[in-house]
Amino acid sequence: MNKFSEKKATRTGYGEGLLELGEKNSDVVVISLDLTESTALHKFKEKFPSRFISLGIAEQNGITAAAGLSLCGKIPFVSTFAVFASGRVYDQIRVSVCYSNTNVKIGATHSGITVGPDGATHQATEDIALMQVLPRMTVLVPCDALETKKATIAAGEIFGPVYIRSGREPVPVITAPETPFVIGKANVLKEGKDVAIIACGIMVYESLVAAETLEKKGIKARVINMHTIKPIDKDIIIKAAKECGAIVTVEEHQVIGGLGSRVAEIVVENSPAVMKIIGIQDKFGESGQAQELLKYYHLKDTDIVDAVETLLKKK
Amino acid sequence: MDNKELQEISKNIRINIIKMLSLAGSGHPGGSLSETDILVTLYFNHLKHNPKNPQWPQRDYVILSKGHACVGLYAVLARAGYFPEEELWTLRKFGSRLQGHPAKDKGLPGIEISTGSLGQGLSVGVGIALGLKIDKKSNKVYVIMGCGEQQEGSIWEAAMAAGYYKLDNLIGIIDYNKLQIDGYNEEVMGIENIASKYTAFRWNTIEINGHNYDELNYAFDKAKNYKGKPTVIIAHTIKGKGVNFMENLAEWHGKAPNQQQTEQAIKQIKENYE
Numbered sequence: 055m056n057k058f059s060e061k062k063a064t065r066t067g068y069g070e071g072l073l074e075l076g077e078k079n080s081d082v083v084v085i086s087l088d089l090t091e092s093t094a095l096h097k098f099k100e101k102f103p104s105r106f107i108s109l110g111i112a113e114q115n116g117i118t119a120a121a122g123l124s125l126c127g128k129i130p131f132v133s134t135f136a137v138f139a140s141g142r143v144y145d146q147i148r149v150s151v152c153y154s155n156t157n158v159k160i161g162a163t164h165s166g167i168t169v170g171p172d173g174a175t176h177q178a179t180e181d182i183a184l185m186q187v188l189p190r191m192t193v194l195v196p197c198d199a200l201e202t203k204k205a206t207i208a209a210g211e212i213f214g215p216v217y218i219r220s221g222r223e224p225v226p227v228i229t230a231p232e233t234p235f236v237i238g239k240a241n242v243l244k245e246g247k248d249v250a251i252i253a254c255g256i257m258v259y260e261s262l263v264a265a266e267t268l269e270k271k272g273i274k275a276r277v278i279n280m281h282t283i284k285p286i287d288k289d290i291i292i293k294a295a296k297e298c299g300a301i302v303t304v305e306e307h308q309v310i311g312g313l314g315s316r317v318a319e320i321v322v323e324n325s326p327a328v329m330k331i332i333g334i335q336d337k338f339g340e341s342g343q344a345q346e347l348l349k350y351y352h353l354k355d356t357d358i359v360d361a362v363e364t365l366l367k368k369k
Numbered sequence: 370m371d372n373k374e375l376q377e378i379s380k381n382i383r384i385n386i387i388k389m390l391s392l393a394g395s396g397h398p399g400g401s402l403s404e405t406d407i408l409v410t411l412y413f414n415h416l417k418h419n420p421k422n423p424q425w426p427q428r429d430y431v432i433l434s435k436g437h438a439c440v441g442l443y444a445v446l447a448r449a450g451y452f453p454e455e456e457l458w459t460l461r462k463f464g465s466r467l468q469g470h471p472a473k474d475k476g477l478p479g480i481e482i483s484t485g486s487l488g489q490g491l492s493v494g495v496g497i498a499l500g501l502k503i504d505k506k507s508n509k510v511y512v513i514m515g516c517g518e519q520q521e522g523s524i525w526e527a528a529m530a531a532g533y534y535k536l537d538n539l540i541g542i543i544d545y546n547k548l549q550i551d552g553y554n555e556e557v558m559g560i561e562n563i564a565s566k567y568t569a570f571r572w573n574t575i576e577i578n579g580h581n582y583d584e585l586n587y588a589f590d591k592a593k594n595y596k597g598k599p600t601v602i603i604a605h606t607i608k609g610k611g612v613n614f615m616e617n618l619a620e621w622h623g624k625a626p627n628q629q630q631t632e633q634a635i636k637q638i639k640e641n642y643e
Contacts, residue, residue: 083503095503107499115492115526122496125481126504130496144524145486150493154473154483 058226065163065220067199069094071206093133093163117143121150124157133161136178145239152188166306168223168344177339181310185217186284192216193283197258198227204235223344225256240287246274250294253304264358295327300314328368329362372582379409380642383611385444392462399621401434403440403546403606404430408445410585420450423478434490436470451478488521498539517549519560532571535585540592541601546608548619567601579604
């Protein structure tokens with residue numbers, strides 16, 4: 055898909071969003087946990103040094119101190135790799151952030167297997183599951199750098215806990231400045247009635263590529279960018295189930311407890327349709343180049359095409 | 370308030386703690402009774418607060434990191450006028466704002482944040498203290514911790530940050546009653562030398578008898594005015610203080626008295642404080 059020539063890591067959008075939020079609202083503060091540049095905080099640090107707090111390699115304190123900052127009216131964004139931002143601090147998020155309903159925003163970068171060579175310890179493939187099960191948590195998984203910027207700004211404009219998932223690998227920018235971003239309202243990127251492909255994060259691009267291939271084969275796929283995992287857009291899912299009768303979900307995450315599981319819950323409760331959940335099959339990641347790993351774990355556009363063709367036989 | 374008034378209030382708080390636990394049928398007497406004099410001295414002599422306007426922006430913040438000892442805090446909050454005393458008798462009952470551990474979302478006035486999972490309160494305090502520093506505000510932050518809680522690693526992440534950022538608006542208080550569920554701290558997981566640990570983390574430390582009002586007043590005065598470092602008040606206390614048959618026994622960490630024990634406990638508190 056040559057029309058998407060610009061490539062950027064989604065985490066860069068997080069940094070850009072913070073910069074804009076920092077301009078707009080002096081209550082926005084940023085907590086860095088020794089990953090200032092990796093988590094795209096360096097520009098905020100330069101511009102707003104008095105609102106930039108370094109707390110070192112101490113994630114438990116970082117998340118909980120963010121809850122404290124929220125108690126005196128600040129809007130804290132705390133950032134680290136997604137593995138640490140979700141798993142390492144789970145109880146802190148549960149009690150001091152969600153149960154206490156504090157206004158903490160968690161910027162989780164380096165999600166998924168596309169972190170690449172660092173291997174499984176640094177590849178968060180369970181974080182959507184961990185975060186979406188928490189009451190009060192909003193979970194955003196934007197599809198490109200531009201949408202990540204919008205998601206970050208939107209997170210700062212609502213009250214309550216938000217988890218913003220971004221990645222390290224440069225990926226095509228597929229949305230436009232004018233593309234709407236409303237938390238909880240998914241976007242249809244391509245119309246079609248044979249099958250609906252519902253994806254999140256960097257898998258949205260793979261889904262668009264797959265839809266083009268399918269079109270050449272005479273299959274019209276609807277592509278839905280489910281940038282908000284929670285609160286999820288039930289209406290768009292039910293509509294897809296009714297109108298298409300077949301749904302494929304795609305996520306750079308475990309198939310257990312993620313986007314696909316959530317969509318399946320809504321589908322079976324409202325309007326049964328045949329489904330295929332594409333994601334990581336209950337396995338840990340490993341070292342390798344991002345593209346290599348996407349192939350190995352069957353997360354490429356070609357895998358989506360195959361899944362659609364197989365699924366349509368069951369329709 | 371003078372010591373006599375503080376003692377009178379503490380006596381009534383202790384009686385209410387026993388009544389509340391007895392009615393609830395479960396809860397934590399040991400730590401609630403050991404922290405009573407600390408809380409009473411803090412709320413009635415030192416804290417800048419307004420019970421009729423709990424969210425007053427100029428208030429000092431209190432975080433009960435040892436959330437299980439909320440029975441003592443609830444009794445003190447009611448006495449200070451945050452909510453009517455009758456509400457104390459709803460402790461741990463369905464629909465109550467007085468949850469088994471403090472719950473921010475139940476809207477009980479005076480509760481800043483939910484606690485109960487140990488080791489988080491000091492970090493909450495660090496965050497508030499940092500926020501107040503950014504805004505150049507003079508409010509203080511008080512975090513009440515348990516001694517067993519010092520075993521949580523996250524306490525030391527918070528302690529390191531507070532010392533590093535010279536958070537002299539943050540005051541930690543350790544209710545050092547020497548006991549936790551499994552027994553004496555030193556038999557479960559030793560926390561000594563606790564004062565030198567905090568000193569090493571760049572804190573000012575004060576060690577006192579946590580049941581002596583003169584010493585408590587002295588410690589709070591010192592801590593409030595200390596510049597350049599956070600202060601930890603290591604308050605040596607007696608678990609179950611005031612109820613003879615509960616004192617210094619780990620078994621009274623998390624158990625409610627039965628009817629007969631309740632009557633006996635109230636009698637002993639009255640005898641000990643009159």
